Amino acid sequence: MKLEYPKNGKFGEFGGRFIPETLVPAVEELEEAYLRFKDDINFRKELDYYLTQYAGRPTPLYFAKNLSEATGGAKIYLKREDLLHGGAHKINNTLGQGLLAKRMKKKRIIAETGAGQHGVATAMACAALGLQSEVYMGYKDTQRQKLNVFRMKLLGSIVHPVKEGTQALKDAINEAIRDWITNVKTTYYLLGSAVGPHPYPVMVRDFQSVIGKEILTQMSEIGKKSPDSVVACVGGGSNAIGTFYPLIDEDTEMFGIEAGGEGIKTDHHSATLAIGSKGILHGMLTYLLQDKEGQISDTHSIAAGLDYPGVGPEHAYLKDINRVKYDTVSDNDAVQAFLLLAKHEGIIPALESSHAVAHAIKIARKMPKSETIVVTLSGRGDKDVEVVEKYLSENVKNKR
Amino acid sequence: MSRIKDKFQELKRKKQKALIAYLVAGYPNEKGTISAVRGLVKGGADIIELGLPFSDPLADGPIIQNASYLSLRKGMNLTKFVNLVKKIRKETQIPLVLMTYANLLYRNGYDKFVSMVKKVGIDGLILADMAVEESKDFLNAAHRNNVDAIFLISPNTSPQRITTIANASSGFLYLVSVFGTTGIQQQFKQYTLEAIKTTKKAINGKIPLGVGFGISTKDQARFILRNGADAIIVGSAFLRLIEKTPQQKIETKIASFAKELKKATILE
Numbered sequence: 168m169k170l171e172y173p174k175n176g177k178f179g180e181f182g183g184r185f186i187p188e189t190l191v192p193a194v195e196e197l198e199e200a201y202l203r204f205k206d207d208i209n210f211r212k213e214l215d216y217y218l219t220q221y222a223g224r225p226t227p228l229y230f231a232k233n234l235s236e237a238t239g240g241a242k243i244y245l246k247r248e249d250l251l252h253g254g255a256h257k258i259n260n261t262l263g264q265g266l267l268a269k270r271m272k273k274k275r276i277i278a279e280t281g282a283g284q285h286g287v288a289t290a291m292a293c294a295a296l297g298l299q300s301e302v303y304m305g306y307k308d309t310q311r312q313k314l315n316v317f318r319m320k321l322l323g324s325i326v327h328p329v330k331e332g333t334q335a336l337k338d339a340i341n342e343a344i345r346d347w348i349t350n351v352k353t354t355y356y357l358l359g360s361a362v363g364p365h366p367y368p369v370m371v372r373d374f375q376s377v378i379g380k381e382i383l384t385q386m387s388e389i390g391k392k393s394p395d396s397v398v399a400c401v402g403g404g405s406n407a408i409g410t411f412y413p414l415i416d417e418d419t420e421m422f423g424i425e426a427g428g429e430g431i432k433t434d435h436h437s438a439t440l441a442i443g444s445k446g447i448l449h450g451m452l453t454y455l456l457q458d459k460e461g462q463i464s465d466t467h468s469i470a471a472g473l474d475y476p477g478v479g480p481e482h483a484y485l486k487d488i489n490r491v492k493y494d495t496v497s498d499n500d501a502v503q504a505f506l507l508l509a510k511h512e513g514i515i516p517a518l519e520s521s522h523a524v525a526h527a528i529k530i531a532r533k534m535p536k537s538e539t540i541v542v543t544l545s546g547r548g549d550k551d552v553e554v555v556e557k558y559l560s561e562n563v564k565n566k567r
Numbered sequence: 568m569s570r571i572k573d574k575f576q577e578l579k580r581k582k583q584k585a586l587i588a589y590l591v592a593g594y595p596n597e598k599g600t601i602s603a604v605r606g607l608v609k610g611g612a613d614i615i616e617l618g619l620p621f622s623d624p625l626a627d628g629p630i631i632q633n634a635s636y637l638s639l640r641k642g643m644n645l646t647k648f649v650n651l652v653k654k655i656r657k658e659t660q661i662p663l664v665l666m667t668y669a670n671l672l673y674r675n676g677y678d679k680f681v682s683m684v685k686k687v688g689i690d691g692l693i694l695a696d697m698a699v700e701e702s703k704d705f706l707n708a709a710h711r712n713n714v715d716a717i718f719l720i721s722p723n724t725s726p727q728r729i730t731t732i733a734n735a736s737s738g739f740l741y742l743v744s745v746f747g748t749t750g751i752q753q754q755f756k757q758y759t760l761e762a763i764k765t766t767k768k769a770i771n772g773k774i775p776l777g778v779g780f781g782i783s784t785k786d787q788a789r790f791i792l793r794n795g796a797d798a799i800i801v802g803s804a805f806l807r808l809i810e811k812t813p814q815q816k817i818e819t820k821i822a823s824f825a826k827e828l829k830k831a832t833i834l835e
């Protein structure tokens with residue numbers, strides 16, 4: 168079932184390369200470089216060095232005993248990507264692509280960011296590798312993730328707030344693509360999720376697959392071949408595909424969790440796979456939230472990193488072949504899981520990751536104690552404490 | 568025969584090159600688009616491109632982004648676009664090209680979309696994000712409905728690829744003049760001229776070459792045409808003019824600007 172390097176970047180009918188002609192030579196150059204270096208011994212060595220010495224891999228697979236007991240059901244394990252340098256899984260990808268960009272002799276790096284985690288991870292990798300970085304971020308997101316804007320600046324990156332469109336992640340990607348078209352010869356576009364034109368979805372998946380590979384090793388250390396279930400949140404889908412891909416041929420049930428926002432019956436959610444339809448955006452054919460004419464919809468999530476109307480093409484494929492179940496968790500349930508994990512385990516998860524935690528709690532209740540669930544805790548929640556505080560005070564008001 | 572092909576042959580006889588103008592349908596509103604079209608026809612434009620706005624115009628600069636956004640906010644959609652083209656077709660036989668992004672066709676179904684717009688008088692289609700490798704369904708729909716599929720190339724497109732793309736194209740081939748999005752350029756660089764030369768050589772007279780993105784003055788137009796282009800495409804400059812002009816003066820203002828640009832296409 169594994170599609171290791173799908174021809175023309177097609178996962179079934181999904182993926183591909185729907186891009187302005189100016190970018191064709193750029194993605195061809197990127198693909199060539201990626202194929203040349205992905206299994207190159209020196210490249211792997213250097214990446215491994217940075218992943219261990221700089222980013223802090225491997226990350227623990229932590230048995231959340233208190234949470235499991237409080238839930239009453241399957242054993243919940245947390246794959247602690249939140250402990251990585253920068254506080255999220257994003258650094259797995261930015262180190263990989265940063266090293267590739269260096270080999271391609273590109274010195275100027277651009278990136279988009281939603282929650283700011285990919286922007287921070289880009290700024291860090293670029294500082295460490297001696298590259299220049301500029302990050303596009305929707306204006307709305309710069310307001311709700313202020314801490315990360317300041318972090319990026321501290322790390323030497325230039326942050327461009329994007330005031331076009333919905334001022335969120337999709338508009339940041341649009342602006343990054345426009346920059347790339349304009350500076351195509353000198354600039355490397357360091358995309359932050361498993362989305363975009365081929366080869367990005369495959370390449371980002373490969374760099375993030377370190378998550379799933381470590382899960383398998385760590386399961387064997389506790390005497391199991393693989394977990395009974397894994398759960399990961401899905402924005403563009405990079406932490407999820409990095410978790411799922413190495414486990415695809417295992418006997419593991421997989422759950423990808425999208426942002427249910429204020430409910431999937433409202434217009435305020437980002438439940439692309441749950442209720443979206445097929446379409447073309449940002450260089451790929453995939454599921455999208457769009458109207459009947461093909462105009463892209465506004466999305467919402469309390470988690471900026473999930474606030475995106477598209478999804479990586481491999482997830483679209485895994486949904487259609489029924490290998491992964493995609494479900495949604497509302498803003499409110501995510502906040503409750505955020506509070507619960509903090510209280511029971513002393514871990515403050517990112518709001519994105521809280522969606523996965525909420526779903527894990529839900530399914531754990533229905534599973535026997537002998538079974539295991541692994542939740543990918545994609546990031547830590549320091550960036551979100553203000554948003555949660557505001558959410559809680561407003562909701563207390565509303566309830567009165 | 569297509570209206571576009573006829574037009575290029577007619578111009579050849581007259582020893583002229585083509586002025587192609589781009590408008591965003593529904594900007595500043597439907598009436599304004601009709602006034603602008605009247606102005607273009609009066610001013611001597613040879614082909615008109617009508618942009619059907621898309622929510623995420625990632626190949627466009629600020630001027631067209633803004634016009635697209637406003638048009639969509641006023642409710643522009645495929646049905647309204649079709650009605651607008653119907654109205655335009657009652658007044659003029661000028662070749663009309665629809666420019667948009669791939670998703671609007673994909674979502675409606677390529678064939679359904681193309682046959683719908685062909686019926687009201689669209690002669691060609693340009694999709695800003697349609698790479699030739701992905702274009703099978705689009706091309707089938709274009710052929711079935713006898714509509715020209717106009718592809719874009721760029722200054723970094725290899726000669727070999729230019730040939731492949733030119734073979735897939737009909738009507739004309741669209742060379743994006745600069746590394747960048749649509750907008751207004753102060754000055755063209757040497758690489759644009761080299762791209763025109765490379766392209767002319769690769770297509771070897773098989774299809775007319777239009778050059779667009781950034782052209783906003785008669786002098787720039789003349790410069791591009793002297794270096795071998797068969798058509799110049801002007802968009803943002805017209806939209807900028809519409810932006811600055813009160814509704815009742817759109818027709819005359821656009822007509823005089825088109826007339827000015829058209830001068831550059833008449834060979835001495």
Ligand SMILES: Cc1ncc(COP(=O)(O)O)c(C=O)c1O
Pocket residue numbers: 255256281282283284285359360361400401402403404405406407471472473517519520545546547
């Ligand atoms: C902590 C965290 N988790 C998840 C995501 C969602 O991205 P993806 O679906 O690519 O993993 C983000 C994105 O910003 C994030 O910051």
